[in-house]
Amino acid sequence: MIRFENVTKVYARGARPALDRISLDVERGEFVFLVGASGSGKSTFLRLVLREERASAGKVFVAGKELGTLSSWKVPALRRQIGAVFQDFRLLPNKSVFENVAFALQVIGKPRHQILTTVPDVLEMVGLAGKEKRRPHELSGGEQQRVAIARAFVNRPPILLCDEPTGNLDPTTSLGIMRLLDRINRTGTTVLMATHDDEIVDQMRKRVVELSTGEMVRDQSRGVYGSDR
């Protein structure tokens, strides 16, 4: 589903590469943790998958497409295959829960009747049934992140990228979010999650890829957060 072949990303000429010859293969339906200290290249990795950046060298394949040669007018189609969730939720404050999720479908031109059926479904799935009319500021952090996940998943993308989704949440709330992501993963969605949260990684026992200053230092199935544990 996602394949990196010797991918290097250098932001400024002469600077240390943000990613250094990374090769990695993520199969359909896998759940992968991307761990590492700040600045280790996790976010760059996710940005390359979303084609917000292009690789300086090497090849990135996502959903069967080589992103280096993908023309920019095809990028929207690629992004419809990818859901993305962030630490800061990125909700629209002036829109209700329902409208925030519906927004993702409206802007890719989905018909109204489809929006009216899929949005309540996905809101129920993330556990927000009954809170459709709330504004984001009326929700707790965990609930806001559920809205963000609902928005990322409402179009049923085969890939879900999460950039520190529990970074702003307390441990109990984080656990709830992880259960949700696990459920989404079980529907066959490939989940790639960048995180600092060692507790969660240790608990979930999924594949762990560790980056350190742009290099891949570990790729372990059913791994834990720290390699020394």
Added chain:
Amino acid sequence: MRLRFILSEIGIGLRRNLSMTVSVILVTFVSLTFVGAAALLQLQIGKMKDDWYDKVEVSVYLCPSNSPEPTCAGGEVTDEQRQAILDALAQPEVAPYIQEKFEESKEEAFERFQEQFGDQSWASVATVDDMNSSLRIKLTDPSKYQLVAEVVSGKQGVESVQDQRRLFDRLFLVLDRATLLAGGLALVMLIAAVLLITTTIRLSALSRRRETGIMRLVGASTLFIQLPFMLEGAIAATVGSLLAVGGLWLGVEYLITDWLGASVSWIPYVSTSDVLTVAPWLILAAILLAAISSLVTLSRYTKV
């Protein structure tokens, strides 16, 4: 869904930047009013040329008794000289351009002079002998003046040849300068309009960065993201151009048709139908203006 969504986005954008939207409307209004005024001035010049050039004649003034011109050295024009001039005008190379010609004697000239200026004190000292007798020639094509003038000027007995069109040239020159002035002001205002529209679109795009960011993320097409911003600029500019058309229409209706037309009626004036001829071009210019500004801005601020 799409259309409704885009329309609501436009509404939000226009309301959120209301003061900028109003300033875009005003600047396009003023600039396109100048553009329209310049166009109407040119139309006015065209109308006057059409109307007046039909009426004007070439006057061949024949020598009076006391002219200092060398061609008049022999004193007042003789019948022989007069005949030679008429013969020259009958030559096949000029004859086809002459619609009609008639002679005005100095007595007739004096009569006409008294009619026009009789009430002026200086006119009372003029005598019949001060007047020129003349040949008045009406041309089939007024632009062939030079040809006719060459045939007769310099001949014995001709004091001067005058093209009445020359009399209007000064007026047309003034109107042409006015056109240039209006055009120049229009250009400056148009530049201001482009810059202002650019800024407005940029502000609008920045204030909705969050939305456009999410749109990009969930895979909305570039056109879909940019369209509301483009239309915002286009709508504001079009409203400005409509105001300009309205302003010109009112100006022509009340200033020219009602006021000038009533007090100085011998000039053919532009009318409101001419404003309507200019109108589509002004609206087109407004849309073009907005399109250029959008292209410049959006490629930088809402990149995929």
